[in-house]
Amino acid sequence: MREARRTLTVVRYNPERGMSPYTQDYEVPVWDGMMVLDALNFVREHVDSTLAFRWSCRMGVCGSCGMSVSGAPRLTCQDEVTEYDGRDLVVAPLAHFPVIRDLVVDIDDFMQKLRTLKPWLIRKQEKPLSEGEYRQTPTQRAAYDHHASCINCMLCYSACPVYGLDTKFTGPAALAIARRYNTDSRDQGAEERRPIVERPEAVWTCTFVGECSVVCPKGVQPAEAIQRSKLQAATGFAIRNLVPGGAK
Amino acid sequence: MSLLERAVPPRPLRRRMSPFWWLGNLRYTIFFLREFSAVFLAFYMLFLIVQLALLVAGPDAYRGFHAFITNPWWIALNVIVLLFALIHTLTWLGTIPAVTPMRVGELEAPSLMLLAGALGGFVVASVAVGLLLLWWRW
Numbered sequence: 001m002r003e004a005r006r007t008l009t010v011v012r013y014n015p016e017r018g019m020s021p022y023t024q025d026y027e028v029p030v031w032d033g034m035m036v037l038d039a040l041n042f043v044r045e046h047v048d049s050t051l052a053f054r055w056s057c058r059m060g061v062c063g064s065c066g067m068s069v070s071g072a073p074r075l076t077c078q079d080e081v082t083e084y085d086g087r088d089l090v091v092a093p094l095a096h097f098p099v100i101r102d103l104v105v106d107i108d109d110f111m112q113k114l115r116t117l118k119p120w121l122i123r124k125q126e127k128p129l130s131e132g133e134y135r136q137t138p139t140q141r142a143a144y145d146h147h148a149s150c151i152n153c154m155l156c157y158s159a160c161p162v163y164g165l166d167t168k169f170t171g172p173a174a175l176a177i178a179r180r181y182n183t184d185s186r187d188q189g190a191e192e193r194r195p196i197v198e199r200p201e202a203v204w205t206c207t208f209v210g211e212c213s214v215v216c217p218k219g220v221q222p223a224e225a226i227q228r229s230k231l232q233a234a235t236g237f238a239i240r241n242l243v244p245g246g247a248k
Numbered sequence: 249m250s251l252l253e254r255a256v257p258p259r260p261l262r263r264r265m266s267p268f269w270w271l272g273n274l275r276y277t278i279f280f281l282r283e284f285s286a287v288f289l290a291f292y293m294l295f296l297i298v299q300l301a302l303l304v305a306g307p308d309a310y311r312g313f314h315a316f317i318t319n320p321w322w323i324a325l326n327v328i329v330l331l332f333a334l335i336h337t338l339t340w341l342g343t344i345p346a347v348t349p350m351r352v353g354e355l356e357a358p359s360l361m362l363l364a365g366a367l368g369g370f371v372v373a374s375v376a377v378g379l380l381l382l383w384w385r386w
Contacts, residue, residue, distance in 0.1 A: 015259040071272065098260030106260050142351070161276065164265045208343060209279045227347040 004030040006081070008039050010051065011092035012102045021099070023090075024048075030081055036091060037065050037076040040103075053103035060217060063151030066158070067103050068092040073158035075217045094158040096167070107154055113170050114152075116196050117178040122189025140185040147180035147225050149218040156212035156222050162205060170202040172212035172222030179225035198233045206230075278339060285336035288329045341366040 008028050013021040026047055028039045037055055044051045055065040058077045065076045070090050081089065097105035121134075156172035163169045178197050182190040197203055206226045213223040239246040266272075270280035302313045316322065344366045345359035 013261050015261070019259070019261065021261060095263070096265075098262050100260050161265065161269055164269070207279075207283065208347075209276065210343070210346060211273075211275055211279075213346065214275065221346070224346045224349060227343075231347070 006030050006089065008043065009088060009090040010040075010043070010103070011090065012051070013093070013099045014050075014101060034081045035077050036067075036069055036074070036079045036081055036089070039081055039089075040076065040091065051103075052101045061151060063153035066094055066153040066155050068095055068158065073155040073215050075153055075155065078217060094154055096158055096160070096164040097154065105154075107152075109167060110152070110154060110157060110171060110174060114174045114177065117170075117174055117193055118189055119174075119177045119181060121181065121184065121187050122192060123186075124188045134186040136185055143185070144180045144183040146219055146221055147176050147183070150177055150180070150220045151218055153217065155215045155217065156220075159211040159215040161209055161211075162207055166201075166205065168201045169205040170196075172206075172226065173220070175203060175206075175229060176220050176222035176225040179229055182229075194233075194236075197229055203229045203233060281332075281335050282339035285332040285339075288332035289336060292329050292333070337370060338367075341370060 005027055008026045010024050010026065011021055012024050026039075026043045028042050028047075030039075035058075037058065040051065040053055041055070044053075053065070053067070055077065056062040057064070060075055060078045063075070066073060067076050068074075068091070069076060069079055070084060070088060073094055076091070091103065093099045093103045093105045097107060097109075100106050127134075150173050152173060154173070156176075157163050160169075160172055163171050175197065178193050181187045182193060182197075203226050206223075208223060208227060210223045213221045216222065241247070270276045299313065302309045342363065345362040348362070349359075350357040350362065
């Protein structure tokens with residue numbers, strides 16, 4: 001039987017070659033269950049060892065292999081090549097991020113923003129280890145569970161036209177992670193995060209396109225997190241400023 | 249800084265979004281229409297204010313205005329405004345499941361149920377306003 005093959009087009013960029021990106025076509029074999037990442041690895045191992053891209057776990061956990069595949073942000077290790085039967089398979093670096101080389105993008109902007117949101121459990125006073133863990137009921141866990149699955153793959157930033165137009169926007173994943181901690185019953189840091197979450201370039205810059213939630217491979221629902229944070233910010237503002245004694 | 253970083257200074261490629269990004273996929277286009285529809289709603293609000301001002305100005309002023317608003321092109325413009333008002337209403341109602349998910353304990357109301365409730369409320373309110381106007385006219 002003749003081996004199935006197809007063309008894989010990669011948008012490449014090499015700063016040592018010039019500042020313009022260019023496309024390069026590769027012929028790759030196609031096998032059952034082959035993912036786009038497998039095709040890229042085939043190219044690097046057998047055809048062109050200069051092709052640069054990130055990957056690690058190959059099972060949708062590390063979030064390293066996010067790329068734009070035929071125009072949509074995808075985790076390439078979860079994206080079957082056969083889904084692109086009958087149409088072009090074009091792999092490009094994630095949109096909206098500066099490209100370092102080929103398919104590798106610079107996500108420092110996200111990492112810096114995430115750090116400002118203090119993505120860890122904050123306690124006003126830590127209790128000693130001898131008192132045991134901070135316990136939580138299943139209902140308390142369910143309140144933030146879906147926001148807790150973020151793998152920092154950056155697909156949501158790549159799908160967000162608001163971030164694409166204005167990179168000052170804090171962005172979907174960072175705000176979803178902030179919400180994850182703010183709604184965790186063990187956390188007491190919502191007031192510390194509030195000035196960052198509620199500043200103009202954070203939740204209020206989001207115009208609710210909603211595409212972040214559509215492309216998220218983990219069902220994190222950043223759009224929901226941001227809209228809920230807006231509601232909470234508006235309610236908090238009203239209580240602080242309109243209710244007697246509410247500013248306390 | 250490592251030796252490698254010093255040897256090859258990074259020159260990252262910064263890309264610009266196309267002005268037509270909103271045609272990139274259907275959901276972007278629906279979002280764009282949702283936001284753009286606000287222009288038509290603002291226009292209609294201004295139109296209502298002018299109408300009220302002329303009503304206050306007296307029967308002669310309003311008679312001229314009435315002749316103006318019965319022009320076919322003006323009616324066509326109003327049909328367009330109505331279409332955008334519907335787009336505005338339906339697309340915003342469509343966001344309800346994402347903005348206000350309803351959870352009771354560990355159970356979460358299905359998105360379709362929330363959407364159906366919002367649309368049902370919209371239809372009931374519209375019919376109630378319509379009936380009120382008809383009753384008032386008669």
